[in-house]
Amino acid sequence: MRELIIDDVDSGTSRLGRAWRLVGDTVMGGVSRGTLTQETVAGRAARRMRGSVSLENNGGFLQMALDLAPDGEVFDASGMAGLGLTVCGNGEDYNVHLRTRDLDRPWQSFRARFHAGPEWRQVTLPFSAFTAHRTEAPLRLERLHRIGLVAIGRAFEADLAIARLVFFCADDAA
DSSP states (O other): OOEEEEEETTTTEETTOOOOEEEEGGGGTOOOEEEEEEEEETTEEEEEEEEEEOOGGGOOEEEEEEESSOTTOOBOOTTEEEEEEEEEESSEEEEEEEEETTOOSTTOEEEEEEEEOSSOEEEEEEGGGOEEESOOOOOOGGGEEEEEEEEESSOEEEEEEEEEEEEEEGGGOO
C-alpha cells in the first residue's frame, strides 16, 4: 500500500514537524484530566494518552491533537483514500476527528470510530467512513487542518497509544 507517513514514532519520523498536544474538556469548563507522553508501550515507541473522561460540568472528552498545517494554512489530502493508524489501548472505543478550515465551531468535526485493544494493530479508516458532526459542510480533503484521536462521550478511563499514522492513497484503497 502506498502511503504518506504523517507520524512514525518507532523510527522517530514526523513529516510535519509539529507536536501532538493534549486537549481536554477543561477548555469548556469540564473536569476530564489526562496526560500525553512519549514512551514504550507493549514493546513499541508510542505517543500515549491516558486519563479520566468525566461528564461533569458538561464535559466528556480528552483528545490528542495534531495540527497538519500552520495556522491559516491547509493540508491537501485530496487523492488520498483514508487514514491508517497503528494503535493499542485498553479495550475501549475511540474516535478520530478530522477538522477542516471550513469548520468554525470547536464542536464541529468529521468523525470515525475505532477499537483499541491491548495488542498493537493496524486500523484502516477510509474517508468515506467519516460522518459530519454538527455541521452541514462537506469533508473537503484539500482543506484539512487537524487530526484528533479522542476519548469521548462517556465516563471512562482512557488509555490509547499510537505508534504510526499515515494517509493511504486512493488507488490502493480497493
